[in-house]
Amino acid sequence: VKKHERRPGERAGLGRDAVLAAAQALSAEAGIDGLSMRRVADRLGVAPNALYSYFADKAALLDALLDWLLVGIELPPADQDWRGGLAALMAATRRHLLAHPHLITLYLSRPGRGPNAIHLGEVMLSLLARAGVTGPPAVEALRILLIYTFGFAAHEAPRRGDPDPAARTAGSEAAFRGASGDPRMQALAGPLAQHADDVTFATGLRWLLAGIAGR
Amino acid sequence: VKKHERRPGERAGLGRDAVLAAAQALSAEAGIDGLSMRRVADRLGVAPNALYSYFADKAALLDALLDWLLVGIELPPADQDWRGGLAALMAATRRHLLAHPHLITLYLSRPGRGPNAIHLGEVMLSLLARAGVTGPPAVEALRILLIYTFGFAAHEAPRRGDPDPAARTAGSEAAFRGASGDPRMQALAGPLAQHADDVTFATGLRWLLAGIAGR
DNA sequence: ACCTGAACACCGTTCAAGT
DNA sequence: ACCTGAACACCGTTCAAGT
Numbered sequence: 001v002k003k004h005e006r007r008p009g010e011r012a013g014l015g016r017d018a019v020l021a022a023a024q025a026l027s028a029e030a031g032i033d034g035l036s037m038r039r040v041a042d043r044l045g046v047a048p049n050a051l052y053s054y055f056a057d058k059a060a061l062l063d064a065l066l067d068w069l070l071v072g073i074e075l076p077p078a079d080q081d082w083r084g085g086l087a088a089l090m091a092a093t094r095r096h097l098l099a100h101p102h103l104i105t106l107y108l109s110r111p112g113r114g115p116n117a118i119h120l121g122e123v124m125l126s127l128l129a130r131a132g133v134t135g136p137p138a139v140e141a142l143r144i145l146l147i148y149t150f151g152f153a154a155h156e157a158p159r160r161g162d163p164d165p166a167a168r169t170a171g172s173e174a175a176f177r178g179a180s181g182d183p184r185m186q187a188l189a190g191p192l193a194q195h196a197d198d199v200t201f202a203t204g205l206r207w208l209l210a211g212i213a214g215r
Numbered sequence: 216v217k218k219h220e221r222r223p224g225e226r227a228g229l230g231r232d233a234v235l236a237a238a239q240a241l242s243a244e245a246g247i248d249g250l251s252m253r254r255v256a257d258r259l260g261v262a263p264n265a266l267y268s269y270f271a272d273k274a275a276l277l278d279a280l281l282d283w284l285l286v287g288i289e290l291p292p293a294d295q296d297w298r299g300g301l302a303a304l305m306a307a308t309r310r311h312l313l314a315h316p317h318l319i320t321l322y323l324s325r326p327g328r329g330p331n332a333i334h335l336g337e338v339m340l341s342l343l344a345r346a347g348v349t350g351p352p353a354v355e356a357l358r359i360l361l362i363y364t365f366g367f368a369a370h371e372a373p374r375r376g377d378p379d380p381a382a383r384t385a386g387s388e389a390a391f392r393g394a395s396g397d398p399r400m401q402a403l404a405g406p407l408a409q410h411a412d413d414v415t416f417a418t419g420l421r422w423l424l425a426g427i428a429g430r
Numbered sequence: 431a432c433c434t435g436a437a438c439a440c441c442g443t444t445c446a447a448g449t
Numbered sequence: 450a451c452c453t454g455a456a457c458a459c460c461g462t463t464c465a466a467g468t
Contacts, residue, residue: 105324144419151366204359207426
């Protein structure tokens with residue numbers, strides 16, 4: 001909001017990472033609809049068009065942001081069997097995505113060819129190879145697992161901490177879960193729903209892994 | 216673009232359906248990013264704010280549009296077994312969604328409580344009941360199947376007829392599939408990819424149905 | 431009830447210019 | 450190379466007014 005007080009000609013010293021960090025922080029506060037180039041620039045104390053020194057356009061910034069959010073997904077221990085390893089990896093991926101509920105939606109509509117997305121795919125392929133699944137069938141299994149994991153996270157994201165849209169449907173959600181009225185029930189609704197989500201996610205994942213094992 | 220030549224005070228006679236039809240046609244031509252209230256109004260020969268007589272805001276229009284697109288999904292024959300029926304229904308749903316590739320993304324991020332979405336869920340529940348799956352486990356299975364189906368369609372949509380974004384990544388897609396250069400290979404890439412998608416979708420679906428059967 | 435005119439507060443992006 | 454000023458062509462939405 002407030003420019004950082006620089007003399008004319010003085011550099012702000014942004015860099016791509018600073019822009020991405022600002023964009024992520026902004027989306028956490030204002031949601032996906034509040035994520036604009038101008039507001040990111042504002043947050044950095046910089047003119048709107050300054051961002052175009054680092055990203056060709058808004059789409060390029062979003063692509064970079066999504067890949068940036070995949071950094072640091074917990075990898076399963078190397079001595080685990082392929083099935084437990086894949087289950088742990090997909091669960092960790094879902095948890096990681098849910099840390100940024102506002103941005104999950106974007107993943108489904110974008111290619112996902114960033115370096116971190118590719119690395120995740122490679123780890124999955126090495127686990128599948130240990131199951132004896134390689135080549136085209138491995139790519140097929142990988143795709144199914146990724147769609148399930150990202151789709152699941154995208155589907156439960158609106159129920160999570162999305163600031164504005166959540167408020168819109170919060171009432172019907174509570175009613176749907178029979179938790180309207182009693183505030184103690186409402187306090188339980190969140191954790192209860194999350195637990196149900198965890199169980200449901202694990203169930204579908206188990207079915208898919210059983211299918212992969214049966215190849 | 217051109218107003219329909221009405222005298223001042225004369226009605227345009229829009230109605231919700233006319234607005235939805237215009238919105239759908241516009242998104243087919245201009246993609247999701249080209250779908251604006253002003254352009255929908257323009258297409259109807261009406262002032263931008265006239266739409267607010269029928270929809271509270273753009274989000275309400277989008278919600279109605281998504282449910283409207285679920286109309287007419289092919290239902291499986293009543294004498295089919297539950298497994299074949301569910302497989303056919305989910306395949307028909309995916310095909311139906313892919314007829315509007317530009318809008319699929321929106322489904323994942325929105326609740327989906329419209330009348331048509333609810334009807335689809337009821338048909339699924341009745342098929343699951345024939346498999347002996349009812350109550351909470353049925354809701355769990357339904358959710359997993361829907362996430363898989365919608366997620367899959369959302370994931371392959373960008374490869375389909377999305378006008379602008381497709382052009383952006385068309386080159387890398389062709390290279391990825393090893394179809395760069397030779398125009399005969401490029402002509403094959405589309406149908407080939409679609410066939411691979413069909414097979415992959417059916418495979419994952421079979422795995423999930425096997426899991427449901429094993430309950 | 432349905433629609434228009436005019437306005438408000440925003441967008442993404444480009445171009446020329448400054449250091 | 451990095452950043453600013455100013456401008457362009459857009460947005461969604463609201464308010465008052467007309468029929």
